[in-house]
Amino acid sequence: MGQLSGVQSQVFRPLPDILRSDAIVERLTTAITLGLLRHGEQLPVENQLTAMLGVATATVRDALQTLRERGIIETRRGRSGGTFVVAAPAPEPDVLRARLVNLSMAELRDLADEQTSNGMAAARLAAERAFAADFERLSDIAGLIAQADGATACMRADFRFHIELTVLAQSERLMQNEMRLLSESVEILWSVLDWREDRARAAEEHLAIVDGLRAGDVSAAQTAVRDHIAHNTYRLVQRRLDEMYPAGAAR
């Protein structure tokens, strides 16, 4: 990108510290909710976090303080001291609703487009690169969601399947994309879906992807990925429209 237009320079203006602190809180909360950071796990020390996140020490401190107040992390003094994850926060309905409503129709569709692209690419590479044993393992993981007991458990099982599918592609870049895409979408998705109804459908759709891979049928696996994401997207769009623009008639 060369010279920035006026509009673009607005986009890249420095974020106020409060927004950066909020962004750190949101990112860590999502990571803990999804199980990327587990109960009991120690966070990097303050100046490591400062360097990794590229923000001021005070900003990191603010974020950690917020997480501490919410009971998500705890800081202990002494020889075996440090900051530890002590609770997995339940996603707050209001926060998730705000995240959904804030995505326009165009942005929701675009998010689905990127998820579909990444998922289809991972399916193709997995078909070429993975072994029979990999597909057996993936098949077991695909079905886990059918037994998940609650929205949070469904969300974690869903997350796990898509990550494990991407693992089979042998690509760090595809994995980073998938992590980012899931972090943006999977909590919102399971706040919209009805876990009792939808967990069986999710399991079926996951298994359809694995069946395609097992059969060496790249196009069947990719079609299953596309249909799975299209199905979820339809539900996200419907919910957002109902929230933002309640229909006049009994719709």
Place this chain on the structure above:
Amino acid sequence: MMTDDSVQEVAAQITRWFSDLFDDLVQLADESAAAMATARGRLSSRDLKAIEPAAGRFLDKHPEHEAAGIILRPGIIGAQGEIEWWNREADGRLRTLPFTLTPNTAGFYDFETLEWFSNVITTGRPTLTGPYVDYAGMDKYIITTTVPLRDGTAAGGPAGAGDIIGAAGCDIEMRALEPALMPLLRRIDADAALVSQHDRIVLGNSGRFLVGNRVTSPPAQAHIVELPVHELGLRLIAAPAENR
């Protein structure tokens, strides 16, 4: 159930929204042409600045729009053409947006080949382009609407009568168009979509019709209404709601 009345009524309101927009673009074109006109008979780049008040009036009346202004054909002033495109910043000040008009550079904005420009120049008709990702332009997902800009100099005759020297137009982000039109579409008790002349969905009222997708064959039991706004080719398609 979907009633013909509700579809017709919503079609009429969307028609009015676009008709009003194009009326104001024609006014922007006329005011810009008049403002640039000088006794010297030939435009120079200094004359471009004179359109600022007209662009400001347009943006004040259409705050949902991202930017507005004029584009001149190559050869009217400079060999690469001119883009005088204004937007209003958060602090309320107007400023022009920079574009790269040098061919063979990475960010070259090759506007002459884009529909919103070429169609206005070759047909002289108002045009609606998009939704599209405006690479090297606004770099956003937008719709662009344009009308012909006619020579308003002494040599060109009275405003609105001279040769076409370019286009006057505006951009709206899809994110901003949605709240303007979705409440209307949601009044239709059916799956409904506003589609462009290229069958591309501009906005849909359900998960069935996603913006940017194309509706190349009419859905079963579809009710289709052509919107009489210039000859833009806009249509409203409604089909009995389906659940997925």
